[in-house]
Amino acid sequence: MSIWAIIIIASVAGLAVKITGYLVPAEVMERERPSRVAGLLTVALLAALVATQTLADGQDVVLDARVPALLVAAALFALRVPFIVVIIAAAATAALIRALGG
Amino acid sequence: MAVSVAAAVSAYGVSFGALAVAAGLDVWQACVLSLVMFSGGSQFALVGVLASGGAAAGPAAIAGATLLGSRNAIYAMRMGPIVGPGILRRLAAAHLTIDESTAVGTAQGTPEEQRRGFWLTGILVFVGWNLTTLAGALLGDLLGDVSRYGLDAAAAAAFLGLLWPRLSSLQPVAVAVAAAVVATALTPWVAPGLPVLAAAVVAVVVGLTNWGRGGTRRGAR
Numbered sequence: 319m320s321i322w323a324i325i326i327i328a329s330v331a332g333l334a335v336k337i338t339g340y341l342v343p344a345e346v347m348e349r350e351r352p353s354r355v356a357g358l359l360t361v362a363l364l365a366a367l368v369a370t371q372t373l374a375d376g377q378d379v380v381l382d383a384r385v386p387a388l389l390v391a392a393a394l395f396a397l398r399v400p401f402i403v404v405i406i407a408a409a410a411t412a413a414l415i416r417a418l419g420g
Numbered sequence: 421m422a423v424s425v426a427a428a429v430s431a432y433g434v435s436f437g438a439l440a441v442a443a444g445l446d447v448w449q450a451c452v453l454s455l456v457m458f459s460g461g462s463q464f465a466l467v468g469v470l471a472s473g474g475a476a477a478g479p480a481a482i483a484g485a486t487l488l489g490s491r492n493a494i495y496a497m498r499m500g501p502i503v504g505p506g507i508l509r510r511l512a513a514a515h516l517t518i519d520e521s522t523a524v525g526t527a528q529g530t531p532e533e534q535r536r537g538f539w540l541t542g543i544l545v546f547v548g549w550n551l552t553t554l555a556g557a558l559l560g561d562l563l564g565d566v567s568r569y570g571l572d573a574a575a576a577a578a579f580l581g582l583l584w585p586r587l588s589s590l591q592p593v594a595v596a597v598a599a600a601v602v603a604t605a606l607t608p609w610v611a612p613g614l615p616v617l618a619a620a621v622v623a624v625v626v627g628l629t630n631w632g633r634g635g636t637r638r639g640a641r
Contacts (some may be wrong), residue, residue, distance in 0.1 A: 319478040321470070325449050328482040332489045336459075336514040339496020347432035352577075355627030356491040357586075358595050359620055363488045364461065364583040365578045366603035366619030367468055367597035371576035374472060374607045374615075385575035388580065398460050402431035408577035412570030 382413035421527070425520050430548030432460055435578050437556020438563065439464070442571040443471035447557040454553040458546060459518055461582050462489040465616070468575055473612030478615025487620055495522040516542030522530040523634045591632040598622045 372384045391408040398405075433454065440450035445467065453463050462485040467479035496517045502525060503513040516539070526540030563569050587593050599619035605613040626632065 319475055321445060321449060321475055324466070324470070324475065324478040324481060325445070325452055325563075326456075328462075328485045328488050329453060331482060331486045332457040332459055332462050333515065335486060335489045336492045336496055336517045337511065339493035339517065339574050340500050340510050340514050342493070342497050343502075345624055353494050354630065355624055356494045358592065358623035358627045359487060360461065360623075361470075361493050361583065361592045362599035362619050362623035363465065363484060363616060364579050364586070365573045365599040366616040367465055367579040368576055368583060369603045370472065370525065370607060370612075370615055371468055371572065371579060371602035373604050374612070376472065377608050377612065379604060379607050383570070387570060388576050391573075391577035391580050397580060400431065401428070401578075401581050402434060404581060405435045405574045405577050409570035409574035412573035414570075416570070 383412040386415060387412040422524055422537060422544055425524055425541055426544035426548050429460070429520055429545050430552045432578075432583070433549045433552025434556035434559065435574060436460065436463055436467070437553040437558070438560035439471075439556075439571060439575050439578065440467045440553075441557050441560030442563075442575075443467045444474070445470070445557075446559060447554070450557040451550065451554055456551045457485070457489075458515060458549070459489045459492060460549070461519075462486070464575070464578055464582065468579070469613040469616065471572070471575065477611065477613040480611065480617060484613060484616050491519075492517050495519075499525060499538060502531060502538060504535070513538070513542075514574060517548060518542070518545065548636050591626065593624055594632050595626050598626075 350417040368388070372388045373379050373381070375382070387408040390411045391404050394407055429475050437450050440453065440463075441447065453466065457463055457466075465488050466485040469477050469484055473480065496514060499513065499517055500510075500521055503510060521538050521542035524541040525534050528534040528537045544573070560571075563571070583596060587596060599622045602622055603619045604614040606618050610618070
């Protein structure tokens with residue numbers, strides 16, 4: 319599968335999901351369960367992405383410069399530092415550790 | 421409100437553009453994602469999985485991005501009555517249905533203000549997000565080597581930033597921890613991208629049974 323094919327399929331699927339929501343009768347919205355599952359789905363997928371982006375190197379689990387970088391990011395998010403500043407700080411932390419041979 | 425939200429979100433676009441290019445996409449591919457998919461979390465997810473698994477992880481990347489976008493369908497159900505009738509109007513509204521436009525829209529008092537808040541935020545974020553994606557992608561192209569500049573760590577931090585505001589009570593925190601453990605534990609055993617999808621099962625099980633919210637049959641929402 320080419321990168322272009324992946325991008326077009328994923329983009330159309332994402333748009334289709336949004337359109338589907340406007341076709342569903344309003345009564346479904348009143349139900350609590352779909353809303354709760356969708357909310358938790360977002361949380362689970364993002365948490366899994368945090369874990370794999372931090373610890374996975376291909377199919378190996380490794381502890382490297384990304385771990386301290388993520389800890390720095392967590393501390394800054396807790397201090398309500400703006401998103402873009404945190405991202406740059408995390409990248410800089412990892413880059414610095416690597417430059418020092420970590 | 422719409423303007424400040426749009427300004428804040430646009431900053432994410434720079435990180436997305438840079439990370440997309442670092443993951444192996446070209447500038448145009450990054451821009452098509454922001455133009456057509458237009459859902460930050462899903463875009464970061466697609467690019468993140470492609471970065472670790474390459475084009476071979478395509479199906480898992482598509483599935484992950486689409487599942488992450490499923491909350492947009494819930495937003496769409498909420499915004500449907502506010503947006504009003506008309507096929508073209510609803511199609512345009514569907515495209516602009518994201519976290520931010522829904523949040524600003526539903527935060528307003530009267531139906532007229534809700535409609536205005538939704539459209540204004542959606543349009544401003546769309547313009548800002550696409551311009552900053554282009555800027556970030558061009559910047560990423562200039563920067564070159566990923567790990568030297570720590571962009572892989574930036575990707576992890578970006579997901580954490582999207583997750584952070586959602587960790588508002590015990591149930592989402594428990595789901596987040598369990599999902600992270602499941603994804604990490606499965607990483608050595610299955611193809612890249614699949615550990616993230618497996619973690620989604622945690623959310624479905626907890627969401628259907630409503631574990632961690634003992635007794636509260638009707639939630640706060």
